[in-house]
Amino acid sequence: MSHIDLSVALDAAAPEAHHHLVTRRTGAVVRTVIERQIAKLAEGSVAVLDFSQIGVLDRSCADEFVAKLVLPLTMERPSRESYVVLVGVSEGHLDAIEAVLETHRLALVVRFDDGVTHLVGTVSPLERQLWECVMARAGAAVEEAAEAVGLALEEAQATLEELVRRRLLRRLDDAFAPLGAPA
């Protein structure tokens, strides 16, 4: 897991923004900085993007930064295996993040200040159920998850694989693990 303080990245890329992530241009500049940082991480790493020092986040900036950062990672054949988790997200930030993720039919793992981790964005009820099952067990084999949720093995396998493709879970040998679990 690699912690990235967005306020530090924003200060370096656009000091005039004063910790506010507003406008598309600002979003594009910060995305470029974060993309470079993620590219330097080892294959399969989880980048933890920390919003705790960020003031205002508007939708245009969230679209340019959050959505466009995640889109290439979730392609069928991404150029690298990287994962993103958001932390320090306030309710105000969540409005913008949720809206842009839903527009692109994306989802992200978000850890709130109370320590609880949620899936935010577009997720089917089945995806959510399986994701929560894996989270509750801090990792699960497909048989275990299928049984816990009451699904046929094939359906559970396909949905868990889809969650991995969407970068919401990780493969851990024959099992599936939450982002942040030891690899």
Place this chain on the structure above:
Amino acid sequence: MTAVLTVPASLDEAQFESVIEQLAAVPTEAKLLVDARHCRFATPYGLTALLCLAQSRVERPDFAPPEDEQALSYWARAQFFKYAEELYTIRGTVPKRAASGDSDVLLEVTPVNGNEDVQGIVRRIQEKAQQILNTTLDLEPRSTMGFSMTLSEAASNIIEHAGRGGWVMVQRYNWAKRRVGRDVVQIAVCDAGMGFRASLEGSRARALADRWDDQTALEAAVIQGVSRFADPGRGQGIKGMRGWVHRIDGKLTVRSGTARIVPIIPDWDEDVPLQGGLLPFPGAQINVIIPRRMAPP
């Protein structure tokens, strides 16, 4: 020969239509005198729209400032003359750039020409007006960020789509005696740029439309979230503004060219949801009214 445009005694969004009406009768290249001598009250919409009016003229117009001392002082505190002096030839004297100690002026007339202007506006609102917004509007923390987000998206609309600079202003009012019956904050974001119709000229909405005019363009942008860019993530700014204004029982109006749309009409006001065939005014003018949160029954 100089054409004279009389500014009404009360210059708000509705009354600015009378200025547009007079303007429509004057050729663009004609010499103009904007006569505000009898104006006693102006909202952020009125002040910023007056600056847009000057921007839209071929020849620098003349401007006669209000005679009423209170109005004159307010216009100076709102920094109107600071920018009006660049666009108009002022007839007579106006107070020098007074520092605004007026706590009701949450954001003085502020130019929007680029990215850094929008960042500056958000920074100033967050620093200067946060406390006032909390006490005036009694907004929850989540909604307070919505205020800055709305301001930022509306101002970004200028730099993304207008093709020229515009203006922003934010003011607090006590509207206890009006139908809304409580404090409100008004945000005006006005520009004299290309307007929504020209901005969406190359869009898919335009290609699919049987009829294409300011009214259809406004509907496409404000209601359907259409942008001139094919990117599906575009057009979210206005959608976000609309959602937030609706949630806090506010009112949003957008005028562009010959059309005006009111996607959110709260219970405390009456208006026409969509109007076409108005007299033309360049660019786009956005007005947002946010009332104080009502205590739960």
